[in-house]
Amino acid sequence: MTASAAGQEVRPGDEMAPLSRTVSQAQIDAYADASGDHNPIHVDPEFARSVGLPGTIAHGMLEMAILGEAVGRWAGGHDRLIELACRFSKPLLPGDTVTCTGRVASVDHAAGSATLQLEATSSRGDRVLTNGRAVVRLAG
Amino acid sequence: MPDLSHVGRRYLAPGQAVSAERVAEYASAVSGADAVYSPGSVPPAFAAVYCLLPSLAKVLADAELGIELAGLIHAEQSFEWPVPVRPGDVVEASAQVASVESKRGMTFVTLDLAATNQSGHTVCRGRSLLLLRGAGR
Numbered sequence: 579m580t581a582s583a584a585g586q587e588v589r590p591g592d593e594m595a596p597l598s599r600t601v602s603q604a605q606i607d608a609y610a611d612a613s614g615d616h617n618p619i620h621v622d623p624e625f626a627r628s629v630g631l632p633g634t635i636a637h638g639m640l641e642m643a644i645l646g647e648a649v650g651r652w653a654g655g656h657d658r659l660i661e662l663a664c665r666f667s668k669p670l671l672p673g674d675t676v677t678c679t680g681r682v683a684s685v686d687h688a689a690g691s692a693t694l695q696l697e698a699t700s701s702r703g704d705r706v707l708t709n710g711r712a713v714v715r716l717a718g
Numbered sequence: 719m720p721d722l723s724h725v726g727r728r729y730l731a732p733g734q735a736v737s738a739e740r741v742a743e744y745a746s747a748v749s750g751a752d753a754v755y756s757p758g759s760v761p762p763a764f765a766a767v768y769c770l771l772p773s774l775a776k777v778l779a780d781a782e783l784g785i786e787l788a789g790l791i792h793a794e795q796s797f798e799w800p801v802p803v804r805p806g807d808v809v810e811a812s813a814q815v816a817s818v819e820s821k822r823g824m825t826f827v828t829l830d831l832a833a834t835n836q837s838g839h840t841v842c843r844g845r846s847l848l849l850l851r852g853a854g855r
Contacts, residue, residue: 663796
């Protein structure tokens, strides 16, 4: 049997528990410091507007990190992730809540792994992460 | 602005320390009070810190290539981890220009990323799609 964190057998179509997080400008600033990514489109509203954005936007990698966290919680540990991929389709703006969802696309019993399809939407209704995909090593 | 003549260029960023302190700081910036950071493991997206950003810094430092950080849009990202990365690892990160394409007034640059640990094992591979405003030659 190949099991998720909850210990149940994993089947195609299973839904991952969604993970929602409200991303403030303070969190974006903290992410810039923790990651070392100080691209001004994330931290300088005036610069962001000068390149046609409505204001600062969250780092794509911050959104991907939240997506990875959601998968890690479902799989029972983030070191179970073998692959993670996504497209940064729409910007996530400070103050927005991002919700990551996913479902199992396939299970490889021989390899003891599952592939999930993932996406993330913002509280303003934008699909901010699309074409999301993860491969995880299952327990058991 | 990058063009086809730059495809194949490879950039090395040796000596990236995967320190437990930085991993914890990163996990806290991502997850706040919810952080599920457990000592001994590394959140997957921390690959931004030991692989993507240091090798991208080398890419940006190539004046002939001509990519600027300001206004750079990260369009797609994938990572895979053939071997787990552990706190205490020291990795060599690299980025290679895999393709350059100009369309609709934008330039799309694909970078192939890799990180190799102190034992010579590839701990991370990745691919980044970057969007630059402005078309190349």
